[in-house]
Amino acid sequence: MKVNTYKIFLGLLVFLLPRLVYAQQTALPAQTDRWVIQADGSIKWTVNGRLPHTDHIEMSGEKVSVWVLYGIDSAGRSSVSRTVVFPTFRMLPDGTRTHIDYTFQDNELPRFLINNRQLKTDLASGKKSGDLTYNIKSISHKGIMRISATSGNPALVKIDRSIFPSVDKPMVIEKFVFTNITDKPVTVTMQYMRREERTDSAKSKVRPHTVIMGSVDHGSRVVESGAKTTFSVYYLATDFPTQHVKIDADAEEKAREKRVNTILTPLQLQTPDTLLNTAFAFAKIRGTESIYKTKVGYLHSPGGLAYYAAIWANDQAEYISPFFAFLGDSVGNLSAMNCYRLFAKYMNPEYKPIPSSIVAEGDAVWKGAGDRGDQAMIAYGAARYALAYGHPDSAKRLWPLITWCLEFSRRKLNDQGVVNSDHDELEGRFPSGKANLSTNSLYYDALISAAYLGKQLHQPKTQIDGYLKQAAELKSNIEKYFGANIEGFDTYKYYETNDVLRAWICLPLTMGIFDRSEGTINALFSPRLWTADGLATQAGKETFWDRSTLYALRGVLQAGKTEKAMDYLRYYSRRRLLGEHVPYPVEAYPEGNQRHLSAESGLYCRIYTEGLFGMRPTGFTTFNCTPRLPKEWNEMALNNIHSFGHVFSLKVTRQGKEKLLITITEGSRSIKYKINDGSTQSVQL
DSSP: OOOOHHHHHHHHHHHHHHHHHHHTTTOOOOOOOSOEEOTTSOEEEEOSSOOOEEEEEEEEOSSOEEEEEEEEOTTSOEEEEEEEEEEEEEBSSOOTTOEEEEEEEGGGSOOEEETTEEEESOGGGOOOTTOEEEEEEEEEESSSEEEEEEETTTTOEEEEEEEEEOSSSSEEEEEEEEEEOSSSOEEEEEOOOEEEEEOOTTTBSSSOOEEEEEEESOEEEEEOTTOEEEEEEEEEEESOTTSOOOOOHHHHHHHHHHHHHHHHSSSEEEOSOHHHHHHHHHHHHHHHHOEEEETTEEEEOOBTTTBOSOEEIIIIIIIIHHHHHHHOOHHHHHHHHHHHHHHHTTOOTTOOOOOSEEEGGGTEEEOTTOOSSHHHHHHHHHHHHHHHHOOHHHHHHHHHHHHHHHHHHHHTBOTTSSBOOSOOTTTTSSOOOSSOHHHHHHHHHHHHHHHHHHHHTTOOHHHHHHHHHHHHHHHHHHHHHHEEEETTEEEEOSSTTOOSOBGGGGHHHHTTOOTTHHHHHHHHTSTTTEETTEEBSBTTOOOEEHHHHHHHHHHHHHTTOHHHHHHHHHHHHHHHHHSSSOSSOOOEESGGGGOOOSHHHHHHHHIIIIIISOEEEOSSSEEEEOOOOOTTOSEEEEEEEEETTEEEEEEEEEETTTEEEEEEEETTEEEEEEEETTOOEEEEO
C-alpha cells in the first residue's frame, strides 16, 4: 500500500495548526500603568514624565453631559477643553444628533489674577512677561474630574480644580479652590464674566435656546497663609435667559457626590482583586449616570457627543436594561421600563419592524439600517429584565412586547430554520449576510427566557411549550447553518458564506450553547482575533468594538474556562482602568475614537453577574447560580444585590478542593448551598 506523505502532512497541519496557535495565546502584551487606584476608590495620574499625554472622559447628569478633552504636552503645558451637551434642548428638524452643544476652551475662562499677575491655565493664546504658569501635578477620576496644580515660581498657590455635571439641571460646574502655600498673604482675583450665545429661532425647537458661561462669586480676596478661597464657573442652557438663576457650586458638588455614591452603594463586587473591584465600580458609574430626564420620561442614552435623549434596541434594550434589574438604581429601572414602553408603541398587526432607535425625546425614529435583528434584541433584553426585576406587574406590561417580538422573529425564519435580518447591530459596517449568528443567538435566549416568564405569568402551557420547542429547533438549526471550521477552528461562520473569523462567534456561549465552546474559545483568544485592545471585529482588521469583547469574556466564564477568562479579563480591565485611555469600557476604534458610550459599561458589569457568579434568571424569585471561582481565590461576593424582588448578598466560598459553598444572605436570614465546583444550583429567595 502506497503512503501519500503529502496528504498526511496536510492532514497533520490542519489538525495541529489551531492547537499551535492556541499555544501562543497565553502571552498577553505587557502593560505599563499610567493611573493608580487610591484608597478612596478613585484613580489618579501623578504627572512625573511620559509626556505628551492626552485623554478624554464623559460625565453626565439628568439634563447635561460634559466631554472633557485634557492633556499635557512634552513641555509640561496643559490644555483642557470641555464640550457641554444639552440633550433636551433640540434643534429642527428632529434627528438623532439635533441636541445643542458648545465647546469651551481654557483660554475662554474668566481671568484669574494672583497678586495682580495673570494666571495662564492655557498657553495656546500666548504668555506675556509676568504671567503665572499653571502646572498640573495630578488628575483623578471618580465621577468628578479633579485636577491638582500649582502656580508661581516658587509656587504661590495650590489650585484644586473640579469639573462635574449638575445632577438635575442643564448645567456643568467648574470649581477652582486656591490655597495659599506661602508664609505671606496672597491676593487672588477672578474677574466677572457672562457670555451668552443664542440659537437661531427659525431652527430651534419650541423656542430659541441660550447657552451661558459665567462666573460665580467673582471678586478679589486676600488669602492668608494656609487658607483657601473658592471661585466657580458655570456652563448653563436656558430658554429664559432673563430669569435669575442662583448657582450654589458647593451644593451642586455635594449633590453630584451623593448621586455617585447612590450608584456605588448597591451591587458591590468584593473579590481579592482590587483592580476588578474598582473597574466594576467605575463601570457602574458610567453605565448609570447617562440617563436623561426627557419629556417622555427617563431615557438611558449612549452619549459620546452623538447619542442623547434617545434609545436603541441594542444599547438600551439588550445591553444595559437587564443589568439595571440587578443594580437596583431607581432611575435606572425607570429608564428600563420606559425604554421597553416606547418600543412597544411601534408594535403593529402587519409585523413591520420596530425602529432601531427612538430619538429626539421620543419625537422621531431612526431605522436607516432596516431590520438589524432589533426584535430579537428587544425580546432578549425585556424577558431577562422582567425575570430579574421580579415585579409581576411590570412583567405583565412587558409580556405583549416580548411575545410580539418573538412572533416577528418566527415569521422571519428561512427554509433552513434560522432568522433572516437585513443587518446586525453594526449596521453594514461589516458583512452579515441574510441571516447572522447574532440575531439567532439572541432569539434563542429570548425564547428560553419567555418560557420561564410565561410560566410565572400563568400563560397557557401550549404557548410555553411552543417556545421551548422553537428554542430546541433553533439550537439545532444554528448548529447546522452556522457551525463550521473557520481558519482551522471548529466554531461558527457568522453568516452563510463567511470564511473569516468574526468576534461575534462568542454569542452562543453567552446564551448557554456550548457545543463548539472549545474551538470558539481557542479562536477568540488566538492571534487572529485577539488584539492589544480586545477582539478585532474581523480577523485581519484593526477595527474593534468593546461590546464583542465584553460578551466574549462573559461567555468564556459561562463555558467554564475560568482561568483563561480571568487572565484576559484582568488584562482588559487594567488597560481600560489604568492605561492610556481611562476609566471606562469604550465603544470602538477607529470609529468614535474610543468614546465612552455608556451601555458598554453595563456589559462589563454583566461579565460578573452572569459570568463570574453565573446568575441566570428563571423566575421572579429564582435563578440558577453557576459560580466560577478562580483557583487562587478562596471567596468572592456580590453584596447588596437588588433583584428578584429582594435585597440580598451572594457569597461563594471554597470548601476543599472540589466543593463550593454558596451563601445567600438577606437581613438576618441565610440560605446555604454546597455544590461541586462547576455545578449549577437553583436558588429560591
